[in-house]
Ligand SMILES: [Zn+2]
């Protein structure tokens with residue numbers, strides 16, 4: 001069975017009881033989520049007409065849509081269309097834009113669950129944000145190779161190894177193990 | 190490399206039919222969504238990057254310090270029948286089976302753990318136990334997650350938690366689900382009321398799927414909808430707290446059926462059993478529906494020559510890919526329906542699937 005709002009498979013079969021009448025709604029996971037958030041939304045008044053839960057004019061929205069992640073290159077517009085982010089850095093790059101959306105989905109804007117063990121009791125940052133630079137660098141290599149700028153590709157490759165080495169070194173000093181090295185295969189240039 | 194054929198003869202954790210409250214609760218499941226910090230999410234990764242992610246995770250999963258005995262299956266390299274087979278066993282998602290590009294799954298020997306690589310997120314860890322057993326599922330999966338985290342840099346942000354491709358999973362990345370068999374609530378038409386009350390506390394309900402993606406039987410999965418702002422334990426409790434209530438409703442509905450409609454329900458169950466034993470051709474949907482009735486009948490003591498474990502076994506072995514793998518040939522829908530009926534008749538006649 002297909003989702004009533006798109007072409008995906010309907011995963012949720014929601015039965016609504018309205019004034020004694022039974023109505024069935026068949027939705028994919030994404031549409032079910034927004035549907036259920038909507039029907040629940042009565043308790044969370046959103047005055048905004050914007051899809052992100054913030055007041056937006058068409059102009060503001062189109063400006064927002066052009067924002068680009070500097071690592072993976074996804075635009076906010078592409079994200080809004082696909083409903084999937086491009087890379088972990090997007091949560092930093094689009095933090096402001098994502099906040100109302102996330103608040104709308106989860107009713108919260110702060111993680112309170114488990115945290116990586118590796119950072120516990122050390123000076124290490126919990127965030128793996130520094131590693132996301134590799135994503136941008138790898139994209140740079142692809143572009144350089146396309147333009148036959150092999151020297152630049154080589155420099156970027158060195159930079160990637162530098163980022164990964166730094167990460168590795170930090171981990172090692174933190175707990176004396178060398179297990180979490182995100183190695184980079186040389187074939188990927 | 191795992192021998193998929195060896196799985197054909199086992200039943201799989203979720204249908205073992207053991208564990209607490211297993212007359213109503215089929216299985217308890219927890220899934221964690223995780224991503225590597227140094228790669229784009231799967232949907233935006235190049236073919237090469239996807240290949241690297243698969244290699245990176247595969248090599249680390251197969252060399253975990255605890256030497257978890259995992260078998261790796263290259264899902265992208267499997268034929269359609271084998272992929273469907275893994276879906277029927279609930280070891281991979283339908284999306285994972287139908288996707289394109291480098292992807293795989295690591296499965297433990299007991300089929301409790303399955304770790305999908307390159308599904309929507311780089312890594313989706315799933316743990317399932319029979320019956321109502323969320324606590325031990327959580328203990329097992331969080332230990333595995335911790336262990337992987339010592340060798341894999343999971344994308345993590347101090348405010349947003351574990352970062353996922355879809356913001357609906359961000360934070361804990363957890364989905365907690367319990368699968369229930371609720372035939373009496375369906376027969377007494379109370380199921381809608383139950384669902385409605387679940388939505389009010391923001392839990393999601395979905396049916397199980399058979400061939401042609403139609404909901405089958407009276408199996409329903411209850412799961413959490415949000416992943417951020419609550420701890421894993423709180424989210425588990427959100428699901429766990431509602432299950433005893435549902436169990437109680439279902440038990441009362443079963444009691445009601447026996448007390449008030451004894452002949453009627455006995456008749457329904459016996460007819461279902463009769464069709465399963467004599468049909469010459471039967472669809473997967475009808476089979477599920479009838480097996481669901483028979484399962485309830487057995488549990489109510491209305492049928493004494495069948496065992497619940499038989500019913501559970503048949504629930505999985507009569508599904509299309511299982512049927513074809515057991516038969517050893519690919520069959521079209523029409524021939525599958527004939528083969529399914531033959532398999533059922535044989536099973537009930539000899540009391541064993543092995544005799545087929
Ligand atoms: Zn949809």
Ligand SMILES: [Zn+2]
Nearest residue numbers: 069072086087
């Ligand atoms: Zn990005």
